[in-house]
Ligand SMILES: [Zn+2]
C-alpha cells in the first residue's frame with residue numbers, strides 16, 4: 191500500500207526523523223511513501239501567498255509568522271540528496287505540496303525548475319484568497335451559498351489540473367473540513383476534472399487527511415467523484431496527509447479495502463505496473 195502524502199516539516203531534516211516515519215509505515219504495511227513539504231515553509235515561495243495574506247487580518251498574521259520562520263528550499267533539497275544515498279525498507283519519493291491559485295503558474299514553473307523533485311502535488315487551499323481549511327478560522331455552512339462555493343472550488347481544481355504543472359491533485363474533498371458537504375451532484379464537474387487529470391497523466395488522492403486532521407466523518411472522495419475517476423481510469427493513490435510519524439498509513443487499509451470493493455482497483459496505483467490490470 192502507498193501513502194502518497196506525508197509531511198516532514200515538524201522535525202529536523204535528519205535521518206533519525208525520517209526513520210520514525212518509515213518505522214510506522216513498515217508496521218502498517220505501507221511499502222511506498224511520498225514525502226512532501228508545504229510551499230508556505232519556504233522563503234522562495236512567498237509570491238504564492240500574495241492574495242491569501244491580503245485577505246484578512248488573521249491570514250495576514252498567519253503568513254507573516256510562517257515567513258518569519260521560513261527556511262531556504264535548499265535545506266530540503268540538500269536533505270533529499272543525502273537521503274537518496276540511503277537504503278530504506280520502503281520506497282520513498284520526495285516532492286512538494288504546492289498551494290495553487292490561478293495566476294501563479296510562472297512562479298510554480300520556476301519552482302519546478304529549481305530542483306528535479308520526484309513529484310509536485312497541487313492543492314486547493316484557498317478560494318480567491320480565503321484559506322477555508324484553517325482550524326483557527328472555522329466557518330459555518332449556513333453562512334455560505336454552498337452551490338456557488340463548490341462550483342468555484344471545482345473550477346479551481348480543474349484549472350490546477352489543466353495547468354500541466356503537477357503530477358497529482360491532493361485531497362479533493364478538503365472544502366468539507368468543517369462539515370460543509372457538497373449539496374449537489376456535480377457529475378459534470380467531476381467528469382471534467384477526471385478528463386483533464388487523465389489527459390495530463392495525473393493522479394488523484396484518496397485521502398484520510400480530513401478524517402485524521404479534522405475529524406471528518408467521510409473517508410476519501412465522495413461516491414460520485416470516485417465514480418467519475420473510475421470511469422475515466424484516473425490513477426488513484428491513497429494518502430494520509432500525516433504531519434507526525436504516528437499518522438503515516440493511518441486509515442489507509444480501510445481506504446484500500448474500499449477501493450478494492452468499489453472495483454476502483456484497476457486504476458489504483460499500488461505499484462508501477464498498474465497498466466497490467468487494464
Ligand atoms: Zn493540503
Ligand SMILES: [Zn+2]
Pocket residue numbers: 195197287431
Ligand atoms: Zn498536506
